[in-house]
């Protein structure tokens with residue numbers, strides 16, 4: 001049953017825009033879905049005239065399935081009522097309402113359909129590129145490499161300003177990633193490009209960025225491709241030119257979830273859509289949970305929504321509804337995350353101001369639990385990993401229990417009554433990398449996720465952390481790609497590079513990785529395993545070499561993907577290990593992307609001169625992007641993580657999700673007051689994202705709105721929000737873990753996650769009401785069931 005505030009939001013008039021501001025777990029998405037159903041079943045608006053957008057594909061699927069499930073039940077109920085009352089007309093009307101036809105999904109997916117729908121009669125349908133493909137094209141066709149070669153170190157230093165650490169970029173992959181961020185930002189922030197390229201102390205570099213952007217966009221236009229930012233831009237331009245997609249001609253409702261992460265381009269689309277169609281606008285969000293500044297999210301658009309909507313739409317003041325009852329977490333958890341977000345008085349100025357009678361608060365409907373928030377802090381990450389693995393083993397394999405207050409019996413299970421499984425827990429961290437950055441040839445330092453992987457494995461448990469390693473570093477990927485490489489470009493002698501690789505003009509770094517993969521494949525060939533069908537690995541390699549090196553065989557060409565896939569029988573994990581499946585998907589996606597932009601479409605040709613050239617293309621356009629670390633894994637392809645694995649994910653990924661037990665790493669990297677880590681716990685300078693925002697202030701219309709908070713304020717506020725999202729994910733138990741050095745009375749290791757305020761005061765020390773997690777995990781008594 002919706003609560004009173006939810007009902008107010010569901011029933012609010014559609015004559016003025018509606019703004020719903022609500023804390024975590026208060027049913028924002030639920031309310032949005034119910035409001036959409038009300039439009040249909042109370043107001044008689046057809047589902048296809050209601051558009052609902054959200055932030056991730058996953059959330060989009062969730063909304064669609066709730067609309068269908070609840071809508072179907074609601075319709076059946078109303079049909080029964082109308083039939084009982086003998087109202088045939090209404091029964092017929094209800095039966096025309098098809099709840100599958102709501103326009104729901106991410107804005108990108110909706111734009112994709114709309115842009116297809118808006119095509120001229122002779123216009124081909126655009127191909128939409130996913131991130132990794134567009135990055136590979138940006139590098140190759142935008143010629144990031146040539147600008148780096150011409151402008152050298154100054155350009156590397158300039159781009160590095162916008163990287164996490166502020167250091168010059170170290171490789172082409174990093175450079176491309178940052179160029180990608182800037183170019184996307186120019187589109188998303190509706191930047192005036194003439195002003196951006198005009199005389200300025202950075203003009204030389206800005207011009208280089210614009211040259212890359214032009215080449216990249218020209219290539220895309222020539223091949224009828226688009227990335228997501230350009231897709232949205234195209235949609236806006238067409239709307240502005242008065243062209244409305246057929247599917248939206250009679251649009252009545254535009255509803256936006258997660259509005260706090262909207263960027264200026266998206267805001268312009270929503271306003272234009274409402275202006276052109278006369279649809280009613282509902283936006284829902286939580287400014288405290290805005291996380292995507294680095295992707296252009298502009299919290300100020302949400303904060304100032306009521307003013308901006310009036311200005312842009314010429315409408316009366318939007319109605320405001322605030323939801324405050326949390327249905328997710330126990331009382332202690334709600335109190336803990338509320339204390340975190342209100343801890344720093346300076347943060348109050350960043351939040352959506354609420355007029356009376358509203359107060360910003362979240363209250364738990366779940367009631368108190370015997371324990372809600374615990375901590376585990378150790379001397380170093382390896383010790384922490386060992387103890388944490390023990391803890392998880394006890395909870396999930398030995399039925400961990402704890403005492404009810406004032407009772408001697410140990411009867412309350414820590415987790416769901418069925419004992420749950422490891423998948424009911426999640427480890428959240430600001431980064432999930434298993435190693436730190438490598439330094440001068442030495443591999444990066446081992447981090448908590450790697451220690452934990454090993455410790456859990458030693459106890460017969462496993463993790464799911466495909467993003468913990470770069471694709472190019474993963475063992476199984478190295479052997480797999482190495483085999484493809486030695487088939488198409490064998491070494492002339494052991495330990496030497498293939499001829500084609502030498503002629504591919506790769507960077508030293510890419511060559512190093514190709515060498516590693518080659519060595520991994522050679523090592524596997526030395527063992528020469530048989531496939532389950534009994535085929536020797538060397539026989540398979542030999543067969544491909546006959547074709548790719550000697551031009552023998554009946555076929556005139558082979559897709560590189562077929563060559564790769566022919567080795568699958570030697571790699572069972574690609575079939576049965578969830579992490580390996582994610583890696584295989586990334587490889588497949590890279591090859592598929594190359595077949596859209598690469599000269600030989602990721603095939604190997606039999607006849608010369610194409611054989612040589614096609615091998616060159618395959619190395620440059622398929623293997624090189626992975627070797628340059630341009631390809632990222634996409635774990636969204638896993639419908640769900642196996643229940644017997646501990647999910648390790650970034651806090652960003654956890655947005656919108658909930659778990660019974662949430663472990664948040666607040667300080668496993670912070671043993672000392674190392675200046676290089678401060679940006680992750682207590683920044684002493686503006687973050688790279690804020691720096692980019694500031695550098696664009698004068699050339700984007702949204703500049704003044706952002707400028708209302710200083711760069712340092714915005715930098716701190718992003719950290720407060722990050723841990724707010726983390727702390728509000730658990731249902732029953734929140735566990736903070738890290739190194740104990742930052743807990744001592746006189747510690748200098750300041751950390752926003754541990755309730756430090758910007759004025760350098762520490763609430764856990766100074767405020768008797770706020771203390772570190774009261775219960776130490778070590779003091780929890782456990783019994784076996």
Ligand SMILES: Nc1ncnc2c1ncn2[C@@H]1O[C@H](COP(=O)(O)OP(=O)(O)OP(=O)(O)O)[C@@H](O)[C@H]1O
Pocket residue numbers: 001002003006022023024025026027028029030031286289327328655656657728
């Ligand atoms: N009135 C209600 N009664 C019972 N349960 C509810 C009610 N409203 C929402 N819930 C439940 O609360 C949980 C959180 O709801 P929802 O996912 O819509 O929250 P949210 O505000 O979007 O969360 P977040 O901001 O953290 O993403 C869901 O399991 C939902 O079914």
